[in-house]
Amino acid sequence: MLTGLSWRSLAVRGLVYQLAAVVAVVLAVGFLTxxxxxxxGTRGIQAGFDFLAQPAGFDIGxxxxxxxxxxxxxxxxxxxxxxxxxxxxxxVLLTTVLGALxxxxxxxxxxxxxxxxxxxxxxxxxxxxxxxLLMWYLLxxxxxxxxxxxxxxxxxxxxxGGLAVPWFAGSSGLVDLPRQGPFAVEGGAALTPEFVAVLLxxxxxxxxxxAEVVRAGVLSVSxxxxxxxxxxxLGRYHALRLVVLPQALRVIxxxxxxxxxxxxxxxxxxxxxxxxxVVSIANTALNQTGRAVECIGVVMLVYLTTSLTTSVLxxxxxxxxxxxxxxxx
Amino acid sequence: MHTPRSLLLCLATLTVALLAAPAHAGKTLEAIKSxxxxxxxxxxxLPGFAAADSSGNWSGLDVDVxxxxxxxxxxHADKVKYVPLNAQQRFTALQSGEIDVLSRNxxxxxxxxxxxxxxxxxxxxxxxxxxxVPTKSRITSALQLKNQTxxxxxxxxxxxxxxxxSRANNLGxxxxxxxxxxxxxGAYFAGRCIAFTTDASGLASVRNKEAxxxxxxxxxxxxxxxxxxGPLVRRGDDEWFTITKWVVNGxxxxxxxxxxxxxxxxxxxxxxxVVQRMLGISEDTGKLLGLNRAWLANAVKATGNYGEIFExxxxxxxxxxxxxxxxxxxxKGGVVYPIPIR
Numbered sequence: 001m002l003t004g005l006s007w008r009s010l011a012v013r014g015l016v017y018q019l020a021a022v023v024a025v026v027l028a029v030g031f032l033t034x035x036x037x038x039x040x041g042t043r044g045i046q047a048g049f050d051f052l053a054q055p056a057g058f059d060i061g062x063x064x065x066x067x068x069x070x071x072x073x074x075x076x077x078x079x080x081x082x083x084x085x086x087x088x089x090x091x092v093l094l095t096t097v098l099g100a101l102x103x104x105x106x107x108x109x110x111x112x113x114x115x116x117x118x119x120x121x122x123x124x125x126x127x128x129x130x131x132x133l134l135m136w137y138l139l140x141x142x143x144x145x146x147x148x149x150x151x152x153x154x155x156x157x158x159x160x161g162g163l164a165v166p167w168f169a170g171s172s173g174l175v176d177l178p179r180q181g182p183f184a185v186e187g188g189a190a191l192t193p194e195f196v197a198v199l200l201x202x203x204x205x206x207x208x209x210x211a212e213v214v215r216a217g218v219l220s221v222s223x224x225x226x227x228x229x230x231x232x233x234l235g236r237y238h239a240l241r242l243v244v245l246p247q248a249l250r251v252i253x254x255x256x257x258x259x260x261x262x263x264x265x266x267x268x269x270x271x272x273x274x275x276x277x278v279v280s281i282a283n284t285a286l287n288q289t290g291r292a293v294e295c296i297g298v299v300m301l302v303y304l305t306t307s308l309t310t311s312v313l314x315x316x317x318x319x320x321x322x323x324x325x326x327x328x329x
Numbered sequence: 330m331h332t333p334r335s336l337l338l339c340l341a342t343l344t345v346a347l348l349a350a351p352a353h354a355g356k357t358l359e360a361i362k363s364x365x366x367x368x369x370x371x372x373x374x375l376p377g378f379a380a381a382d383s384s385g386n387w388s389g390l391d392v393d394v395x396x397x398x399x400x401x402x403x404x405h406a407d408k409v410k411y412v413p414l415n416a417q418q419r420f421t422a423l424q425s426g427e428i429d430v431l432s433r434n435x436x437x438x439x440x441x442x443x444x445x446x447x448x449x450x451x452x453x454x455x456x457x458x459x460x461x462v463p464t465k466s467r468i469t470s471a472l473q474l475k476n477q478t479x480x481x482x483x484x485x486x487x488x489x490x491x492x493x494x495s496r497a498n499n500l501g502x503x504x505x506x507x508x509x510x511x512x513x514x515g516a517y518f519a520g521r522c523i524a525f526t527t528d529a530s531g532l533a534s535v536r537n538k539e540a541x542x543x544x545x546x547x548x549x550x551x552x553x554x555x556x557x558x559g560p561l562v563r564r565g566d567d568e569w570f571t572i573t574k575w576v577v578n579g580x581x582x583x584x585x586x587x588x589x590x591x592x593x594x595x596x597x598x599x600x601x602x603v604v605q606r607m608l609g610i611s612e613d614t615g616k617l618l619g620l621n622r623a624w625l626a627n628a629v630k631a632t633g634n635y636g637e638i639f640e641x642x643x644x645x646x647x648x649x650x651x652x653x654x655x656x657x658x659x660x661k662g663g664v665v666y667p668i669p670i671r
Contacts, residue, residue: 043424044446044564058488059495061478061505069492134512141519147478160521161478186476193521194505271483273512274505283417283483283508290445292421 036293051289052077058284060276062192073285080281081302087195087277088264088306091202095263096256098203099210106215117211124208130269132205137197137273144193150185162190194275198267206263213259217252218244249321257314261307268303278302357429357562357569358402358619366408369395370428373413374510376534377642377649378434378454387411390642391432394453394560394577397628397638398430401576401620406631416483420445423563430573432560434528436486441561448570451577452559453635454643455655455664457552458490459529461536464547466523471549476501480522483508487527490554514539528556533649572618579625581667582607583634585658590633593626607670614670625670635665 005012040047052074059069064082067075105117124132141160145151150159157164157178164178167189178185221244229239271280279299286295361367371379371391379389387409396406412428423431424446434456435441437449460479462468471494481488481504488504495502505522507513514535517525525532529552536543560577562570583589586604588596596604605611609622618624632638639656643649657663 040424040446042565045424046444057492059492059502059504061503069496134509134515137512138515138519141516141521146520147523160519181476192505271508273509274480274507274516276506280483280506280508284488284506286417287483288440288486288489290420290441292417 040293045290047291047293049291049294051285051291051294054289056285057288060281061274062190062195062276073289076281076285077278077298077302080276080278083275084264084267084270084277084302085306087198087202087270087275088267090199091206091263091267092260094199094203095206095210095259098207099259100214102207102211103214103218106211107218121208121211124205125212129201129205129266130272133197133201133269133273136201137193140193140197147185148180150180152180157185159185160193161185162192163196164190192275194270194273197273198270198275198277202263202266205266206259209259209262210256213252213255214248216255217248217250220251221247246321250318253314253318253321257311257318260310260314264306264310265303268299357566358572361402361429365403366410367395367399367402367430368410368412368428369398370412370414370419370422370431370433371395372433373415375434375531376538377530377647377651378534379411379413379432381411381413388642390454390638391434391560393632393638393642394432395430397580397632398573398576400631401579401624401628402572404621404627420447423447423561426563429569430560430562434530434558435561436528436556436558438486446564447561448564450560450562450570450574451581452557452665453577454530454558456528456530456556456558458487458526458554458556459532459552460524460526460549461517461532461546462524462549463520464545468523468547469549471524471551471553472498472500474500474502474524476503477523478503478505478521480504480513480517480525481506482510482513482527486554486556491526494553528558530643530649530651533643533651537648537650568619572620575618575670576624576628577635578668579607579670580628580632580635580638581658581665582670583625583629584636585660585667588629588634590629590631590637593629597626603670612671 007013037047053072055070056073056076057069058076060067060076060079062083063079064086065079067079102117102120105113106121108114108117144158144160147159147161150157150161150164152158155166155177157180164185166175166177168175176189178190180186225243225247226239229243234242267277268279270277271283274280282295282299286292289295369392371387371389374380375389377389379387379391381387392411395409395411399409400406412422414422414428414431414433419431419433419435420441422428431447432453434454436456437452441447442449460471460474468474477500479491479502481491483506488506491502491504494500505516507516513525516522518540525535527535529548532548536546536548540546560573562573583593586601586607588604588607593608597608597610599605599608599610602611606614608626609615609624613622615622615624621627633641636658639653641647643651645652653663655664657665659666
């Protein structure tokens with residue numbers, strides 16, 4: 001289009017503005033990076049990501065992947081990421097189930113159920129999460145028996161040391177049974193109180209928000225649709241499954257994705273109660289190497305990647321929820 | 330396109346603010362004098378080293394170093410602004426120029442000295458990492474901690490020492506790393522960990538301050554690391570480094586020659602040539618440092634000499650009740666060897 005080359009063309013102007021914006025952003029980021037590196041250089045502060053290959057020299061209390069202090073800082077970060085993902089994934093699953101139950105419970109015709117759900121939601125979403133995490137952690141460690149006198153049920157031990165269960169012993173294929181040692185339970189695999197407290201805290205807190213999202217979604221479906229379903233002879237289950245839910249999901253899914261993102265990001269508070277998530281590992285690495293900018297950068301990258309991945313997955317699911325009614329026409 | 334003028338102005342201001350190259354802070358000493366205040370980075374709360382009371386007055390060994398510096402430089406020990414810093418913030422605060430000196434029970438190590446853009450001055454407390462266990466556990470040696478869980482606070486050299494010790498003795502100790510001190514002490518006192526490790530001075534502080542019955546907790550005798558603690562300054566200002574070094578060293582030298590808070594004024598008539606030189610009576614050492622003649626006399630008048638600072642904050646009769654031990658002067662069985670002032 002010849003007219004397309006004119007400055008009067010909306011398309012051309014739009015393109016130029018966008019290009020200018022991109023150039024400005026790139027220049028700004030470049031300048032800030034250069035300035036930071038230059039200032040750090042003149043002050044004798046070393047910079048760079050080379051430290052990731054050096055031996056970490058510290059141990060991590062619990063790790064989903066093999067780790068010891070002779071492994072690299074990079075590996076230590078990987079352990080942190082794995083721990084963060086472990087608690088976030090389980091948290092998302094449990095939150096969805098609990099939140100859905102609470103949300104439906106708030107709409108129950110039974111006043112007791114409805115009241116209990118309202119109370120739950122108001123208590124949990126109106127107190128700070130950090131406080132809740134500390135409370136769960138200190139409660140867990142205060143209530144459970146000391147590791148030298150653990151509660152035993154068959155091969156399972158429960159104490160301040162955590163929940164010890166039989167687990168496969170390395171490559172031998174034998175089952176490693178937990179047993180009572182002089183000071184603590186030894187052997188088996190353990191769910192530590194730190195992990196349980198973080199999971200519990202995050203799940204209970206986020207579920208309160210999910211409950212509200214679910215309630216809003218269900219209420220958004222016009223009452224007439226339910227009545228129409230009833231008039232057609234559909235029972236309560238079928239009316240919910242075929243009429244209410246497909247429409248409610250369209251309202252529920254986008255804010256639900258927000259709650260999933262919140263849960264993942266809030267897991268960074270785990271550092272307060274001793275769970276070795278990626279922030280905890282980064283703090284230790286930062287202190288040992290002094291590479292503050294780099295360590296914070298790694299943490300930001302990890303959360304950004306996790307959040308964007310979650311967003312993409314939820315958007316896909318959302319697209320399906322949107323198109324579902326059309327496919328049935 | 331009609332962009333409101335105020336918006337344009339805002340944008341322009343923001344751009345200038347972001348793009349302006351950071352102004353080089355002049356010499357630290359001049360900056361302190363012109364602002365009339367020393368900005369000192371201290372611990373957020375470690376009784377004996379740095380802690381604020383209910384009315385906001387700071388006290389402790391690290392705090393007294395700040396006070397002595399302020400007295401030497403500005404002639405007044407109260408002209409200090411304290412910036413409480415946690416373990417993660419401390420180096421960045423010093424690097425960025427937010428504080429003039431970092432006096433926050435910080436261990437001197439090669440990595441920190443060589444890669445953080447900092448200078449280590451003089452050791453003010455020779456510490457070592459130890460363990461605290463419940464007395465009823467009947468553990469008497471750290472070697473009995475095989476496969477045990479130990480509580481550690483994040484952001485210290487402690488984690489690495491613990492790991493080194495665990496590996497060297499094949500103990501397989503499991504660390505639980507806390508960022509918040511209250512979560513860690515809560516977990517230890519509730520029995521989540523069989524032991525709690527940090528610098529021995531910190532253990533004494535926690536035991537005497539936080540434990541319901543201090544006698545129920547034992548600090549194991551062996552120390553697993555050397556932790557020389559002291560104030561740090563930024564690289565790039567050698568004069569300020571020298572001043573900090575000599576003020577701390579001067580406090581120790583004052584102890585060796587018996588100059589105390591109580592007698593520093595009378596000693597102005599002393600005939601001892603060393604004391605005369607120290608107090609600026611015969612020679613003006615202050616001129617060489619860029620300070621006034623009575624810099625050390627002012628410092629000692631404000632805080633007392635090193636021995637008095639130690640006794641008041643962490644010594645046997647203080648709340649922490651730490652023995653003088655290797656922190657005594659070289660001629661009294663310790664390792665504190667002040668460099669002569671001449």
